[in-house]
Amino acid sequence: MKARSEKLTLQEAYVQSHHRHHRLVGLCRFLCFFTFLSAWELCADLDIINSFIFSSPSRIAYTIFLMWQDGSLFLHTGVTLLEILISFVLVAIVSLGTATLLWCSRTLSEILEPWLVILNSLPKSALAPLLIVWLGSGMRTIIIAGMSVALFGSVISVCTAFRESAPEKIRLIYTLGGNQAQVLYCVIFPESLPAIISILKVNIGLCLVGVIIGEFLSARQGLGYLIIYASQVFKLNYLIAALIILCVIAFGLYQIIARLEHRVRKSRQAQP
Amino acid sequence: METLLQADHVSYSYHNLSGETPALSDITFSVKKGEFLSLVGPSGCGKSTLLSLLATLLKPESGTVTIQGRIGYMLQKDHLFEWRTIWKNVTLGLEIQKRMTQENLARAQQMMKDYGLWEFRDARPSELSGGMRQRAALIRTLVPDPDLLLLDEPFSALDYQTRLHVCDDVCRIIKKEGKTAILVTHDLSEAISVSDRVLILSHRPASVRRELPLSFTDSRLTPMARRQTREFQDYFNIIWKELNADESEI
């Protein structure tokens, strides 16, 4: 009995130290952030750094407030976000579809392999100018620019994930009288789901990069456009504000997929 | 009795660029309804290949296999899917064959209850012990109601003690469900303790070296009990000699 209660307190001590660790990390993160912002602000106010070039937190906050008032905040953010999401969803659909096809046909995958490898190793930012000439400027081009960065790598990774399924599990489906479609549905898709989610996590970042590249080159709206425009007319407040909004978008999208990943992992674990 | 399976002069080779691997040569045997047949032979001799042919996962290069009825195939490992509950795993065959009828599901449910897995229906495979997982795999094979069961070293992934119990367990279930079965094993005592007839295969390419019908004075002994009998010893020696004669020829 005594040993048991002692064990319990040891467990409690462990949990407590765990929580303490988390609180410490949280506090330090906040302090770092706070110190950074205050130092920045102070340096700008005391003219240690040139506030015209480096801006300052208060100026950025004010800029964002102005943008919010004239509605341009929602316009630019909304446009960029929409382009990222559309290209992300399209990449997911196209790469799952293509990888499925390639899994089904060895021959097709062998024929297409050099194409995929070349297209994937191409620096995609070099493609964007060509896309603009071919497709004109507009949201469609920017979405395709966003896709072009993520798509080929995504197809290759998904295909690799599909191939990693244990051959014995596939055999099991055939012994139960299944066909290729059922192998896909019952083994390949569920087994590679965690890998697919990691690939999606990478894709969302790449789509963001592609969309911003596209907007740099040809856009009248969006955060990429705002960055280029602000740099040309030397409105550094706007430029840094746009960068910060981009950070928030990237973080938010990443978090959504991380949540999804967590949920998938949980749903596969045993119910207590 | 009705013949359920007939293999006639079956041969098979694997082909790849580095050459041909003959795996089976001229194998002929049959299995009657309700019989329990064991296949023993040195490892790598082609036993799994033979089962794949019987299950029509492979086509014989020459010869024919005729089967009356449905086949159930149990692989060496349980291969239960972690992303499915035990119930979903057990009914996988029905789902694949699109036979999720009330009647079939009721039978699956009854089997889970009979064989002590019903309370684990919502559990994940990783929560079950090795023996229970193997039982779940057997039920998964039995639920589509096959006429002939093919068991490919189904116990070899288990430790010795569990293996004896699970073997007893599985044989009891197979007998109770009135199934015909072909068991592949490299464990001679396992083969003798469970089967009505043993087919001894030669080294690769496998051919039938000898067919040995087993008869015990008490025909209702459990596998475990058979191991204590005099006949068991005799059969063991016969098969042992046969396999080792094969060894010395090489």
Ligand SMILES: Nc1ncnc2c1ncn2[C@@H]1O[C@H](COP(=O)(O)OP(=O)(O)O)[C@@H](O)[C@H]1O
């Ligand atoms: N896909 C394959 N390609 C080439 N050779 C194979 C293949 N599968 C099995 N073999 C060979 O065929 C022989 C028989 O294999 P198998 O039937 O698995 O033997 P067992 O089950 O009796 O151990 C082995 O020597 C193995 O190396």
Ligand SMILES: [Mg+2]
């Ligand atoms: Mg084998």
